[in-house]
Amino acid sequence: MQTVGLIHTLEQCLNRMQTVGLIHTLELCLNRMRTVGLIHTLEQCLNRMQTVGLIQTLVQCLNRMHTVGLIHTLEQCLNRMQTVGLIHTLEQSLNTMQTTEFIHTLVQCLNRMQTVGLIHTLEQCLNSMQTVGLIHTLEQCLNRMQTVGLINTLEQYLNRMQTVGLIHTLEECLNRMQTVGLIHTLEQCLNSMQTVGLIHTLEQCLNRMQTVGLIHTLELCLNRMRTVGLIHTLEQCLNRMQTCLNRMQTVGLIHTLDQCLNRMQTVGLIHTLEQSLITMQTTEFIHTLVQCLNRMQTVGLIHRLEQCFNRMQTVGFIHKLEQCLNRMQTMGLIHTLEQCLNRMQTVGLIHTLEQCLNRMQTVGLIHTIEQCLNRMQTVGLIHTLEQCLNSMQTVGLIHTLEQCLNRMQTVGLIHTLEQCLNRMRTVGLIHTLEQCLNRMQTVGLIHTLVQCLNRMQTVGLIHTLEQCLNRMQTVGLIHTLEQSLNTMQTMEFIHTLVQCLNRMQTVGLIHTLEHCFNRMQTVGFILKLEQCLNRMQTMGLIRILEQCLNSMQTVGLIHTLEQCLNSMQTVGLIHTLEQCLNRMQTVGLIHTLEQCLNRMQTVGLIHTLEQCLNRMQTIRLIHTLEQCLNRMQTMGLIHTLEQCLNSMQTVGLIHTLEQCLNKMQTMGLIHTL
Structure with missing residues (x-):
């Protein structure tokens, strides 16, 4: 991103944003939002969202994100974040979080989240994260996090998280989750997942993960986890998980996927797309995408993404992220990583790596991607990720990054960089950030954020x-x-x-x-x-x-x-x-x-x-x-x-x-x- 000149220093970016008076401090912004009665409290907002049934489980959200290829590996994300200098050390972040008293105890956070019903089971969250391939082995994750300077060591990370009162014991967390009836048995969930062919054996998964160089061995992973004091022993971990599963059973949160699908059938929700498409074919509604794209070219609708990105580069849209972030900071747009992490926690996205890995191991959720994809293919769900992304493109789901980001910015859709990157991944737009940014620079599509905001x-x-x-x-x-x-x-x-x-x-x-x-x-x-x-x-x-x-x-x-x-x-x-x-x-x-992008380019x-x-x-x-x-x-x-x-x-x-x-x-x- 630096090479293509995408990012300026955060300082310069924020200085300009301040100059145009766009952003005041978050404090002023929130004060005004309160003045106009927009925001009562997050608690009230979440309560209303709950009342109207707006919020569903994070599991469903993450599953869909996974389906559209939204989430890539944490490794890639951290590597890129490191490249653009986005991430400083977690140590500094946590110190700042302590100084600002932004973070209260996880107990309070979880209590509120429970009150509004925002969070479903951590187990579901982690299952979904695994499903979408968000989490890799602790070894690689920690190595990369260290490489990018995100954490000094997991030990220091956990110590600081404890210092700021972020983390309590898993036991307390699970007890509270149990109190609100959040968690049901993982066993039923996993049985259903097995029934639909979602899950394979952990053994095969680990074998594959080793083959692709994802993890060295589970033994090495566990040894390192012990070294940083993450787990006491796998035995203790499994004992707690059993207790957790027993409690989850007690509250009866989870039904089987089988029951869910049965109900969907009962209400006649699902028809076969086969009938629909057959009719569509009969009525000549749908021609081949070739014909459709050819016509789109004829009317001058589409260009090639390459030219689009080339133009984005030409107009100098992208500067160094460092400069951009500096400016954003100056005008109070971006607060510390602490706020970002808090929000991610609020939606139940991020829990401790300890909890994530413990559950992933306990329930045997993670299998080889190969087997998972094989089964998904067997049931006809996924032909290949390529086909899935192709379909998304076919239905016009994905537009160019330019259009997506422009609209997201216009409506104030994008908040954290995380959301931005997630969406970019969702549409399969980004192959590698390097290629994407190079093309964006070449096409000169984008101006500087300063000009846009001005x-x-x-x-x-x-x-x-x-x-x-x-x-x-x-x-x-x-x-x-x-x-x-x-x-x-x-x-x-x-x-x-x-x-x-x-x-x-x-x-x-x-x-x-x-x-x-x-x-x-x-x-x-x-x-x-x-x-x-x-x-x-x-x-x-x-x-x-x-x-x-x-x-x-x-x-x-x-x-x-x-x-x-x-x-x-x-x-x-x-x-x-x-x-x-x-x-x-x-x-x-x-x-x-x-082909789609080529035609878009051709039609201008x-x-x-x-x-x-x-x-x-x-x-x-x-x-x-x-x-x-x-x-x-x-x-x-x-x-x-x-x-x-x-x-x-x-x-x-x-x-x-x-x-x-x-x-x-x-x-x-x-x-x-």
Whole structure:
């Protein structure tokens, strides 16, 4: 990243961010957020999230992250973090955490997390982490952590964690988890995992891990774990795990995957994608991806990722991470690693390496990647990771890093570097950070963060989430998902996906992506974003998140995930991933990312971010969100999302991105990003 000039020093970056007045200190930011009533307390926020059923288990989240290839090895992550100078020693981080009194005891942290129901079982979390290949052997992890200067030794790390009161005994943690009924038997979980062919023997896993050079031997791993005082003896560890499993059984948290799948079948959630795709083929809805991509090329939609990255490099978007982080620090954007780790802990992502490794060993969860993939292949779940990523690309899930990061930044989606890197991995965008950054530099796509932030400030794009959410509430945009789905069913709006696609085909709505884009252009679907935003403002769409969540609860918008999935099942929305991937392959939907990106490049879809930002600046497209929302309110544009989309189509709101940006410039909607 340094080689391509991506990163400047954190000091310079933060200095500039301070200069433009974008960021005050986190303290000021939080004070203001409290002033506008946006944030009550994390406890209240989590309580509401729990009440509305917003939060599911981290297991599900991590499983999906794994499926899309989001998570790579910790080794790669740490190596890169070291390269860009992101990580200082954990010692310094922990000292700072102590000085700021940021970290209370893990007991308090866990108590709160338990109160809001944020955390499910640590066992599930660790299982998922293992599933996605997050955790490698302690030996390699510790060696690499030492290499990058992250920790001096695990002993020092654990001593400091104890000093700041972060870690209590596993026993206390498990006792509390038991008290809140968090944990059920791992045995049932593992039995189910075995039933579906997920897990193989640890022996085979370790053999494979050795073969690929992942671990030297379990013996070496355990010896080092003992050396740093991580485990007393494996015997004691297993004894505690047995106690843990007994307690987990007592609370009965975990059902078997078998039961879960049985219920999904019972509610008719899953149809076979086979039927859906057969129908899609019959109606000629789907042509081969080759044809689709060829047409996308014809309409100038796609360029090659290589050219895209080359442009990103040309515009000098990337500087040294060191400089970037220094600036971010100066303006109070980034707090210490301590805050980052706290958040990761809050969501139950990170526990102690001790707990992670102990559980992984105890339950025999880790097997060889080879066997795991073999079984997943056997059940038809995974053809290959390549196919999985190809499918994600085929359905338009993955865009270029440029688009992904731009959007994530625009909506304030990205907080910690961890989230950013996770998403980048999710789309399979990054092969190696070095290659990615080299290309980004070459294409000159990206400007400096300083310029980006300066422009965002200039146009006053961002207001408080409070105002935005307040307006959304005012117009009553959101009804309950239950009511929405019931109504959609009542009016026979949604049938099974097969029926839906059949009708779409019948009316000639969708042909190939080429036809779809051609028609969108022909009917002038996209008008100026300004008009759209003005109307949304007129209607007072958004209120504060608190009110929004309260209202969502009041109107019964959010039910449990079970209810949501039941409804989705009722309408035949969801099929199995296995069948989906099998059919996607059969119909030739999926090609390689290379082909997809090559065509995107060929059709000239992507311009440089520089050009985009310049145009947005020239036309002063963006006023303040407040003004934008006010106008949207005035025009009464939005009734329901259905009406909104119907109207957008009727008035020919959307054109091509190029036309959209040109018009945005012309009408002065955007001052600068």
